[in-house]
Amino acid sequence: MSGRPRTTSFAEGNKQPLNPPLGGMKISSDxxxxxxxxxxxxxxxxxxxxxxxxxxxxxxxxxxxxxxxxxxxxxxxxxxxxxxxxxxxxxxxxxxxxxxxxxxxxxxxxxxxxxxxxxxxxxxxxxxxxxxxxxxxxxxxxxxxxxxxxxYIPETVYKVARHYSKSKQTIPISFIKLYMYQLFRSLAYIHSMGICHRDIKPQNLLLDPETGILKLCDFGSAKHLVKGELNVSYICSRYYRAPELIFGAIDYTTRIDVWSAGCVLAELLLGQPIFPGDSGVDQLVEIIKVLGTPTKDQIKEMNPNYTEFKFPQIKSHPWQQVFRARTPPEAIELVARLLEYTPSVRITPLEACAHPFFNELREPGTRLPSGNEFPPLFNFTGHELSIQPSLNNILIPLGMQSNQNQAEGGPTQDSSASGAGATLDHAADNPALTNASGSAVA
Incomplete structure (x- = not known):
């Protein structure tokens, strides 16, 4: 899988002098x-x-x-x-x-x-x-x-997805919901601080197989985006690169992460990347095959400075035909809301968390196919609940809302709703993987 070249994470003119001088030098005391x-x-x-x-x-x-x-x-x-x-x-x-x-x-x-x-x-x-x-x-x-x-966290979503693919299986939908919900929650947090990750992909999603907890990693490409401040467009690994980046936009927003997350969700549902382009141009071709040719207005929204509009007119492919017949309609609808040409039309990460696709996670007593409980999913902090307060009644399960209202500074999750000691049977070296998940694969 190809990606953009990387050297250091202080590129693009982040020329703030290092002051104080380099402290904390390594002591030679082996x-x-x-x-x-x-x-x-x-x-x-x-x-x-x-x-x-x-x-x-x-x-x-x-x-x-x-x-x-x-x-x-x-x-x-x-x-x-x-x-x-x-x-x-x-x-x-x-x-x-x-x-x-x-x-x-x-x-x-x-x-x-x-x-x-x-x-x-x-x-x-x-x-x-x-x-x-x-x-x-x-x-x-x-x-x-x-x-x-x-x-240190031992696994990644990439390794887990590859394991299922080699076994000619798809990841159980419960796992997909669990992983994507936690990804969107992490994105909601960093975006609320103006930080864009700029390299969302399965390899950068760490998984703890003992708890089922997902953690976003590798902030080597991340940047605090400031309106009016220009950025490089050649960013993000190719398969997950938002179309505005392909069109050369340099004033993009955190919605490029939302597009990347949509690509990850689609990949987990399909068992393979949804837009496997061989080059930057071919990447756009793969996107057009599914979404159809963008209109002039959509191109203008992606990059106002782009003037070449010579594209073959291709109609969009119905999303229902992109995915397997048994794919939950809520999952397909969420993908469609994430993979929009116009960046501002894409839903926010917190709106994604509140999407009906994740309602199962909010139902009391819901467990993983193995019978284990989910890790904590609703231990929202006061900061998280202040991002889009209108969504809080959806994000917090009914049985926990009184607990959240009583919490100070950092609401905690009722352990009866979702425990932290679950074990996911999908470690790459775990022979119980197929047995534990086979019956749950749709």
Missing amino acids: RSGKDGSKVTTVVATPGQGPDRPQEVSYTDTKVIGNGSFGVVYQAKLCETNELVAIKKVLQDKRFKNRELQIMRKLEHCNIVKLKYFFYSSGDKPPDVPCNMSIFLATQQKDEVYLNLVLE
């Missing part, structure tokens, strides 16, 4: 633990709250991912034995890192938590194999790396 494993101690700053650097020790470090953005490690915190992911990216010392700035502002149950961050120097050999010429070209003593210490 030592051996009681079991002989290497223990690294760093001076790290907590992800949230005041800047109070503290020593943090971790061990059992191993590479679990890498790309143009940097390297991701898994490690274990010595004090708590908690597994964490450490994302290491090259830091331009002249500027603040946008990903770090954004993640320090975020605190939500459906967003991966930034536990700590620290800086390290680049005068050591690379952490992944490379030849000497690459090493000499990239590893200079004055280079500095930012390390984001994040909570």
Whole structure:
């Protein structure tokens, strides 16, 4: 699957000087633990709250991912034995890192938590194999790396969907509702703060198989959108790229995330990407095959500066014919509300949460196909309830509304409505997957 090139997350002229200077540099105090494993101690700053650097020790470090953005490690915190992911990216010392700035502002149950961050120097050999010429070209003593210490979550929606696809099955509709509801809830939260993720895709949706909780991750492309401030249009992985981006818009809104979420929902329902374009232009062709040719007014809404209107006139394909016959009509209707050419016509993430497709989640006693309870879904904070108050009567199940009214600062969910200790039988290495879900596949 192709995506846009990535270097660092302080592109597009985010030229704020890094002040104070790089604090929290890594302490070179590697030592051996009681079991002989290497223990690294760093001076790290907590992800949230005041800047109070503290020593943090971790061990059992191993590479679990890498790309143009940097390297991701898994490690274990010595004090708590908690597994964490450490994302290491090259830091331009002249500027603040946008990903770090954004993640320090975020605190939500459906967003991966930034536990700590620290800086390290680049005068050591690379952490992944490379030849000497690459090493000499990239590893200079004055280079500095930012390390984001994040909570570790083992699975992704992408891995789960691929597992079902290989088994020639579709994900049970209950799981789709659970995953998408939590995604929309996370989007409602960041959009209310003016933050656009700009890379919504199954690979960036983390899943905890023990609890069923979904968390949005990878804010390396995220940006606080300001009206009148221009942005790059070549953003977001291709299959999930909103049409206004393909038309070259540079003054887009957070509704590009809504389009991407619609593509994810459609993919989970279909078992494959809905718009699998081979290039930027082909991506638009795939969209037109389903939505039909956009009108001049729709193109103007997507990008007022776009003047080339030479497109073959193709009629839209009925949504009912795009999906399998047994696909719930509420799911199809929601996809149609999300995948609109005109950005302002797309529903908001919170309106998506309130959509009838998710009514089953709000019914008392509803459980997953395995019989397990859902994780907490209605523990709305006061901030969340202030985003679109007119939706609150729908978002909060009737039996819980009195509890929400009595809560102060951060309403909590009645544990009888939906517990947090559920177990989803869809871990990639779990042989019970097919048995647990086979009867639920429509």
